[in-house]
Amino acid sequence: MARKVVITGLGATTPIGGDVPTMWKNALKGVSGARTIEADWVQEYDLPVTFAAQITVPASEVLSRVEAKRMDPSTQFAVIAAREAWRDSGLEEIDHDRFAVAFATGIGGVWTLLDAWDTLRAKGPRRVLPMTVPMLMPNGPAAAVSLDLGARAGAHTPVSACASGTEALHQGLELIRSGKADVVMCGGAEAAIHPMPIAAFASMHALSRRNDDPEHASRPYDVGRDGFVMGEGAGALLIEAEEHALARGARIYGELAGTSVTADAYHITAPDPGGLGATRALKAAMFDARVQPSDIGHVNAHATSTPVGDKPEYIALKTALGSHIDNVAVSATKSQTGHLLGASGAVEAVMTVLSVYERKLPVTINLENQDPEIPLDIVTTERTLPAGDLVALSNSFGFGGHNAVIVVRSV
Amino acid sequence: MASNEEILAGLAEIVNEETGLAPESVEMDKSFTDDLDIDSISMMTIVVNAEEKFGVRIPDEEVKNLKTVGDAVTFISGAQA
Numbered sequence: 001m002a003r004k005v006v007i008t009g010l011g012a013t014t015p016i017g018g019d020v021p022t023m024w025k026n027a028l029k030g031v032s033g034a035r036t037i038e039a040d041w042v043q044e045y046d047l048p049v050t051f052a053a054q055i056t057v058p059a060s061e062v063l064s065r066v067e068a069k070r071m072d073p074s075t076q077f078a079v080i081a082a083r084e085a086w087r088d089s090g091l092e093e094i095d096h097d098r099f100a101v102a103f104a105t106g107i108g109g110v111w112t113l114l115d116a117w118d119t120l121r122a123k124g125p126r127r128v129l130p131m132t133v134p135m136l137m138p139n140g141p142a143a144a145v146s147l148d149l150g151a152r153a154g155a156h157t158p159v160s161a162c163a164s165g166t167e168a169l170h171q172g173l174e175l176i177r178s179g180k181a182d183v184v185m186c187g188g189a190e191a192a193i194h195p196m197p198i199a200a201f202a203s204m205h206a207l208s209r210r211n212d213d214p215e216h217a218s219r220p221y222d223v224g225r226d227g228f229v230m231g232e233g234a235g236a237l238l239i240e241a242e243e244h245a246l247a248r249g250a251r252i253y254g255e256l257a258g259t260s261v262t263a264d265a266y267h268i269t270a271p272d273p274g275g276l277g278a279t280r281a282l283k284a285a286m287f288d289a290r291v292q293p294s295d296i297g298h299v300n301a302h303a304t305s306t307p308v309g310d311k312p313e314y315i316a317l318k319t320a321l322g323s324h325i326d327n328v329a330v331s332a333t334k335s336q337t338g339h340l341l342g343a344s345g346a347v348e349a350v351m352t353v354l355s356v357y358e359r360k361l362p363v364t365i366n367l368e369n370q371d372p373e374i375p376l377d378i379v380t381t382e383r384t385l386p387a388g389d390l391v392a393l394s395n396s397f398g399f400g401g402h403n404a405v406i407v408v409r410s411v
Numbered sequence: 412m413a414s415n416e417e418i419l420a421g422l423a424e425i426v427n428e429e430t431g432l433a434p435e436s437v438e439m440d441k442s443f444t445d446d447l448d449i450d451s452i453s454m455m456t457i458v459v460n461a462e463e464k465f466g467v468r469i470p471d472e473e474v475k476n477l478k479t480v481g482d483a484v485t486f487i488s489g490a491q492a
Binding site: 064 | 428429430431451455456459462463
């Protein structure tokens, strides 16, 4: 019998709130985090996309100046979210040798990398500062969280594009089940709202071009969807072995009942149109959690608002859940937060856990004309689920054909 | 040409920017490592920033000789001469 793993702490810094309570209040109400980017470089480089979903509380307001100076923005966000999750968990005394980190990112320290390249070209190699390497490395967020909280049972960095944040929970669950750790700080962080990634994502036609109306640009499942909206931020979840949480009388949000990771092996960026990899991930996660399709009450979908991405996820859900899909309430929270890339799975996991804990579902905004080929029950107004056992899924898919799913069960 | 007082004040500002230490704690007889707890990465950052601020070059092999703040002030003053 595998060890049961529970979630006891939550943290986030996002485009719809700088902490979990603010984010959650907004998620239930339905707000857009997308805005025109107020930076000179938008005009300077004549970017084809001029808006994004930026975090609402700048890291400089939360971290000290010296702390922030030594961290790439992606690491700053990770540390902010992880500290909130740690405080929220109520943990104090802990065996640090049994405490691990699994903190993901999709891209890593892209601001640091490109700033250093600019410095090298403008001022020469002497001016490229010695903190450049630790700031740009993709394991920077995991390493900083480990250092900050004293987690010594390994600091891991799953990197699987937009599935990274969800894969971090998969890794965390495995660490506890296998007995390598009792407590894991899981999460994902991303800070890539920089002209180069915007240009690159725009060149592959992945981004919405609704420049004149940013707040309505992220519209999963709507016939007018034309791409995702770049987001940034971090989500963090403190998970621990159930017996560890019970022994200290912790407040338990829910059980991380199962996870899965699969690969499409179909195309480097395009989703398998039949959703086969995603279907296998959904089935594997439910098997891992020992739940049936009929147990599922809620799905926090990946749903990025791209023309080609939203439908294969629907096909996968329909294949994996069968006719029960008609009884499942689906939320597409990227409509509010934008797409936080490697952090998205972690932020959505936080929302999924809160959905199970509070039985309230986040709202999908901007759904005006639902795509008739995607007949899901989308949550667009406040909705409360009845008492009783509740199981929810959260999906994430990434370029490279990565599929990751988590299963959260009420306790 | 900066006076020793001006160099000290400039260095204190750089150290404060890098480490958050109060500028008035950066005194001539203080050791960078033992008193100010500055690690090698911060030291290199301070050196590079000092080079830019004072228009001097501090060779890498010289950095290990700069044990105290006073050593750095003396070196920078000499390099400016």
